[in-house]
Amino acid sequence: MEDLDRRRQENCKSCGFSERGQVCGGNRITDETIEYVGILAKLELSPEEKERAKKDMGEMLDYIDKLNELDTKEVEPMSHVFPVNNVFREDVVTNGDDCENMLKNAPEVKERSYRVPKTVD
Amino acid sequence: MSMKEIRRFTAVQLAERIKQREISVKEAVQAALEQINEVETAIHSYVTIEEEGAMRQAEEVQKKIDSGELSGPLAGVPAAIKDNMCTEGLLTTCSSRILGNFVPTYTAEAVLNLQKAGAVILGKTNMDEFAMGSTTETSAFGITRNPWNLSHVPGGSSGGSCAAVAAQECFYALGSDTGGSIRQPSAFCGVTGLKPTYGTVSRYGLIAYGSSLDQIGPVAKDVTDCAAVLEAAASYDKKDSTSLKRQDTDFTSALGKDVKGMKIGIPRDYLGEGLEEDVRSAVLLAAKTLEGQGAMVEEFDLSLVEYAIPAYYVIACAEASSNLARFDGVKYGYRSKEYEGLHHMYKKSRSEGFGPEVKRRIMLGSFVLSSGYYDAYYLKALRTKALIKQAFDQAFAEYDVILGPAAPSTAPEIGKSLSDPLKMYLGDIYTVSVNLAGLPGITVPCGLDKKGLPIGLQLIGDCFQEKKIIQAAYAFEQARKMEVSPIAEDGASVIAGWEKSQTAEGGKEQEERA
Amino acid sequence: MxxxxxxxxxxxxxxxxxxxxxxxxxxxxxxxxxxxxxxxxxxxxxxxxxxxxxxxxxxxxxxxxxxxxxxxxxxxxxxxxxxxxxxxxxxxxxxxxxxxxxxxxxxxxxxxxxxxxxxxxxxxxxxxxxxxxxxxxxxxxxxxxxxxxxxxxxxxxxxxxxxxxxxxxxxxxxxxxxxxxxxxxxxxxxxxxxxxxxxxxxxxxxxxxxxxxxxxxxxxxxxxxxxxxxxxxxxxxxxxxxxxxxxxxxxxxxxxxxxxxxxxxxxxxxxxxxxxxxxxxxxxxxxxxSEIKERQPEFATEKMARYKQEYGLPDYDAEIITESKFLADFFEAAAKLCQKPKKVSNWLMGETMRLLKEREMEPEEIRFSPANLAKLIALTEEGSVNSTVAKEVFEKIFDEDIDPESYVKEQGLKTVNDEGELRGVVKQVIQDNPKSVEDYRNGKEKAIGFLVGQTMKAMKGKADPGMVNQLLKELL
Known part of the structure; x- marks a missing residue:
């Protein structure tokens, strides 16, 4: 959590964070944040791409901070737009052995399995 | 009948001629292929063209028509499919290097439905990589050019589908729309495109961008085709949990009804700052036309318009960051040639496989979901979405249809958009809220700007009210003559002319540099 | 510290x-x-x-x-x-x-x-x-x-x-x-x-x-x-x-x-x-x-009470058997087949538990069928096999799930109930063990146990121990 708070503060030195209902306009994205998001997203950016990503992400977040103008305290987050519920399958086996098709596009196959670099447990 | 004459038919007209034995399915396919051969080098609508496969399908479909097994309004009509819909045995790339060699072993439900209706699949159309973009310039396999002016983009992300229809390289196409990806390029290419109510067309086999926003829809020459294609593509699909059981998918029944007494609202915010003057006047003129046909048209305040884009980009990018995690070099697609260990393999494969716009959105999406930011960004966006839905609910309590532009401008020039992503995103202002609220929207051509580029009129309906927007769009369409892109009529000379002008310009530039 | x-x-x-x-x-x-x-x-x-x-x-x-x-x-x-x-x-x-x-x-x-x-x-x-x-x-x-x-x-x-x-x-x-x-x-x-x-x-x-x-x-x-x-x-x-x-x-x-x-x-x-x-x-x-609630099965505590009441099982037996759903199901299936719940319980509590422990197995890993246990119980009840043979046969059932009826027949393990044949063997045993006979006659009741054992040994375990006992007492 400490790590997070630090990241959060570094994102905007002028106001700490943008939760104060104001457009902040100061989402400065640090190298650490880009590094961290790169680990989450499994993307390796070149130094130029990193600089670009810092700028683009900062600008986008400044723009997204516009949402803070809205008072949404009483509003339920809407994940699904229509009230459709309870869509089920019955517990009946419908699929047979389709191994060959499933492996058809695999970059590397060995012993009917997907071959990957060694994983460490 | 000449190939050119065949190509001029709409899909429904063509199917009727095929049914009457005036044209064979093979001839229809040849007509499209001839045009592809003539203009594709300039337009580049397609990632994959299935020339032999199309001829084979044509034979099969012809047999079924002859035996009476197939008799629908689209039987035998050649069509193109956006390259983010899986097609068994046919390369499906999402215009991305990471799926550059992916051949699905299953077909998207929407495509299956069209095949059941007698479609002949000509190929897969170009798009912005993973549908992320508004210009089709983010494709890993090269840009697509606007059939009305080859120096301009076709829009995006379904730019290939819209350009193919506009250039008569197919009779209709399927596109997908997450934030305007059918409606905006339809407007830019002067064709008709419809994004249905969320859940109307199955998403099974559609390679997801923003799952809660994605919908497949038709791109066609006119409203009648659009209604017929949607009617064929729509279905309740048990494989898609978000698919809706609708009894009212007889969309063609709305064609031909007048708009007397229909209440049409124009959001004032849709005519405000940032809107090009030519677009504004064409849209207002269209509103006048509908008024002239008996509709009641008035301006009103649809609130929250400016919040749709930030909410949309948070939600779409968040979902995309997760949806695109599966592209990792393990099960399919691109794997980097050199790496040290598993995580490096992931990183290298993804970094080499995805283009800049996709990476940008995955990074943003991962960030807004990351620990400590979820509430401030993601939940905030979902709350905003709820408010936007409410605003539409209020509007539809008053109006049958909301009318406005599809985009603030006509098609920009190639190469002018990607340098400033935020500015590009702002171009989605009239389309994204429709996806957030799950609503149907249609774009119909409503004139040309002074550069000769098409302008699109957007009509938005309440959820499940596709018929109302089809009805209004059809009525409007009847009042104006259909314009055809110059390249459709005279491909060779248009291309020659353009190439000449390019060389001249290039020469000028060289002179200047010297 | x-x-x-x-x-x-x-x-x-x-x-x-x-x-x-x-x-x-x-x-x-x-x-x-x-x-x-x-x-x-x-x-x-x-x-x-x-x-x-x-x-x-x-x-x-x-x-x-x-x-x-x-x-x-x-x-x-x-x-x-x-x-x-x-x-x-x-x-x-x-x-x-x-x-x-x-x-x-x-x-x-x-x-x-x-x-x-x-x-x-x-x-x-x-x-x-x-x-x-x-x-x-x-x-x-x-x-x-x-x-x-x-x-x-x-x-x-x-x-x-x-x-x-x-x-x-x-x-x-x-x-x-x-x-x-x-x-x-x-x-x-x-x-x-x-x-x-x-x-x-x-x-x-x-x-x-x-x-x-x-x-x-x-x-x-x-x-x-x-x-x-x-x-x-x-x-x-x-x-x-x-x-x-x-x-x-x-x-x-x-x-x-x-x-x-x-x-x-x-x-x-x-x-x-x-x-x-x-x-x-x-x-x-x-x-x-409510639908799910109605479908909930009888749980261990309810089952335990029922076993005690319906079958008269002791507290301990009922508890052990119901601790495993598998064992409880097994018990009920076997009891239904042979109609001798107490006997089934005895086999589960005794030999089964012993063998599970010996072989380091969980009850769920039991591979023999309730039917074969039920048959074995029937064989012992009708006196066709004595308890020693039964234990031997049970181990076979436990390991290989054999059919006890055919196994007993094939291996010739059926108890000898023929008094004439037994009487001859008993006489021979008395003759061969004068020391024990004397001890018995001098009031060492326990000595008869040894003689029973010797008789069973001579009979390769197939004799009815009750009958052996009776004959020994008679002939001594």
């Missing part, structure tokens, strides 16, 4: 549900297929594939929730847990974070200090991952998605346990209930029940919880007990040295009896959960809950 510490333990128990198909697709959950033969676009994360929820998974989860006194969440959702690993084909796992299906329950266990309730924080549904096989020859790993998408419930307890014994009692109780529900076979060694141990220590008397670690890869009750002991000591040692316990996930190596950290730089532990847009919310009505 003489500080006293308290161990605080909470468990995350994963249980593979006994559905025929996976949680989001129609692939079989059957064990043991060749790699990737039970897979489809959905459970291999193919682009464009979509999940559809298996209704039976919801019903099993509800049944377990009701049996553990949880409240059922009326409006639930699924969430995506995002992390990259090759056993996870989409690189996200569909799970439930924000609105799990069951919450706030508890299970009662018996401790030396009396009854104690272990709170259940929540139960949620999720999908299992595929299997990774490490290929030592080529220094790579191979991924098999047959298990990918097998339905799991995760039962998250409160940090209410204080010792390895309480942990094991709680797990046994859970296992028994889930087996009774038929929701899972709960085999720790096969991985259909897996427990992750969250453990922290604190100075006795303090309120605040210490920093906890999560221990994974515990495949038996013994491993759990060893890992708890080891981790408790590791944490106490750290604190005694003035160091801090780091919150982390550790992996237990039972062969080496130690654990090691699973943290790595590439593993940010930031799962970016968000509502799964490809699945719709789950709304559970009162009617549905």
């Amino acid at each position: 003489s500080k006293e510490y308290e161990t605080v333990i909470g468990l995350e128990v994963h249980v593979e549900l006994a559905t025929k198909t996976k949680i989001f697709c129609g692939c079989s959950t059957a064990f043991g297929g060749a790699p990737n033969t039970h897979t489809c676009p959905v459970c291999t994360g193919m682009p464009g594939s979509l999940p559809v929820l298996n209704k039976q998974v919801v019903e099993y989860a509800m049944a377990v929730g009701l049996a553990t006194n949880c409240s059922i969440t009326r409006y639930g959702k699924f969430d995506r847990k995002n992390y990259f690993y090759p056993d996870n084909p989409q690189n996200y796992q569909i799970s439930q974070l924000y609105l799990p299906i069951c919450r706030d329950g508890g299970v009662e266990i018996e401790t030396s200090a009396g009854k104690k309730t272990i709170g259940i924080h929540e139960i949620h549904m999720e999908e299992d991952a595929g299997k990774l096989v490490h290929d030592e020859w080529e220094d790579c790993s191979l991924v098999d998605y047959n298990r990918s998408g097998v339905p799991l419930i995760e039962i998250v307890s409160e940090p209410d346990m204080r010792s390895a014994q309480e942990v094991i009692d709680y797990l046994e109780k859970l296992r028994m209930m889930i087996q009774y529900l038929g929701a899972s076979d709960c085999k720790l060694n096969e991985g259909s029940m897996r427990a992750d141990v969250n453990l922290s220590v604190r100075e006795m008397g303090t309120e605040q919880l210490g920093t906890r670690t999560e221990m994974k890869n515990l495949n038996s009750f013994k491993a759990i007990a060893r890992a708890i002991e080891n981790e408790k000591n590791r944490q106490i040692d750290l604190l005694e040295e003035g160091k801090k316990v780091i919150q982390e996930t550790r992996r237990w190596d039972d062969a080496k009896e130690y654990s090691y950290t699973m943290r790595s730089k590439e593993d940010a532990q930031d799962y970016r959960y968000f509502p799964e847009p490809d699945l719709v919310p789950l709304v559970i009505s009162d009617a549905w809950i």
